[in-house]
Amino acid sequence: MRSLQVKNLSKVYPNGNQALNNINFTVNPGEAVILLGHNGSGKSTLFRSMINFETPTTGEVLIGGQSTTSLSRRQLRPIRQKVGMVFQNFNLVHNLSVFQNVLFGALGTSKTIQTFNWIAPKELRFKAMEALDRVGLSEFAKRRADELSGGQQQRVAIARMLMQDPELVLADEPIASLDPKAGREVMDLLWDIVHERGLTVVSILHQMDIAKEYGERILALKDGELVIDQDIHTLNERALNDLYHQPTTKQRAGA
Numbered sequence: 001m002r003s004l005q006v007k008n009l010s011k012v013y014p015n016g017n018q019a020l021n022n023i024n025f026t027v028n029p030g031e032a033v034i035l036l037g038h039n040g041s042g043k044s045t046l047f048r049s050m051i052n053f054e055t056p057t058t059g060e061v062l063i064g065g066q067s068t069t070s071l072s073r074r075q076l077r078p079i080r081q082k083v084g085m086v087f088q089n090f091n092l093v094h095n096l097s098v099f100q101n102v103l104f105g106a107l108g109t110s111k112t113i114q115t116f117n118w119i120a121p122k123e124l125r126f127k128a129m130e131a132l133d134r135v136g137l138s139e140f141a142k143r144r145a146d147e148l149s150g151g152q153q154q155r156v157a158i159a160r161m162l163m164q165d166p167e168l169v170l171a172d173e174p175i176a177s178l179d180p181k182a183g184r185e186v187m188d189l190l191w192d193i194v195h196e197r198g199l200t201v202v203s204i205l206h207q208m209d210i211a212k213e214y215g216e217r218i219l220a221l222k223d224g225e226l227v228i229d230q231d232i233h234t235l236n237e238r239a240l241n242d243l244y245h246q247p248t249t250k251q252r253a254g255a
């Protein structure tokens with residue numbers, strides 16, 4: 001499994017907004033980390049920087065020891081192939097079948113158009129059905145993606161990610177659009193898969209109770225700075241409460 005290293009990472013947007021200020025942390029292979037922070041604290045900027053969707057102003061990100069920051073799109077492709085992503089809004093193609101959506105996970109490895117329908121190579125079809133089976137949705141393979149509930153759609157997205165044989169998982173608020181019951185089912189499934197495969201994970205979450213339940217280590221951003229990086233067992237409750245209840249520097253400045 002791949003490690004993730006963030007080194008001296010800062011991001012100042014062209015309008016002068018400083019979204020990240022000298023962020024440093026390492027996620028070891030097989031470690032599951034939760035990233036918390038209030039709105040505007042810099043989580044999305046950090047997330048996008050991890051896979052080089054955002055160019056940092058200074059600093060770098062290393063995946064499996066390889067710096068992604070200075071690579072071209074072509075050089076990045078094999079690294080991105082091993083990074084599974086889960087998004088808040090699932091990012092499925094609504095009018096295609098569940099099965100086709102899962103096959104899209106093979107996009108990085110197979111370029112032929114046949115890959116993405118029922119005449120895909122046998123081993124890919126088999127792998128897609130296996131992935132759907134793992135998330136408990138094999139009987140939904142032929143249904144249109146948008147006929148499924150939100151929780152089911154996120155499980156399809158997880159099956160699509162499994163097609164990549166990911167070594168690092170980045171999840172951006174994977175349960176934010178789901179009701180509490182569906183959210184827990186998705187977290188249970190994601191965490192079971194992560195543990196059975198020993199995957200490295202960084203997941204942004206908003207819900208502190210869920211973060212405490214699932215996270216082994218908590219990272220937290222406040223005003224673009226990393227203010228918590230701690231094992232959940234030694235984490236002080238007050239530090240977590242302050243994260244959301246103490247005003248941020250920006251809020252104080254505007255007050």
Ligand SMILES: Nc1ncnc2c1ncn2[C@@H]1O[C@H](COP(=O)(O)OP(=O)(O)OP(=O)(O)O)[C@@H](O)[C@H]1O
Pocket residue numbers: 013014015017018019037038039040041042043044045046
């Ligand atoms: N494209 C941009 N241009 C200028 N400023 C930006 C841009 N994107 C984000 N910001 C600013 O950078 C800071 C961090 O934003 P970011 O979206 O990374 O935070 P976040 O923690 O993900 O917030 P949320 O939880 O609301 O999604 C905020 O002050 C935001 O206004």
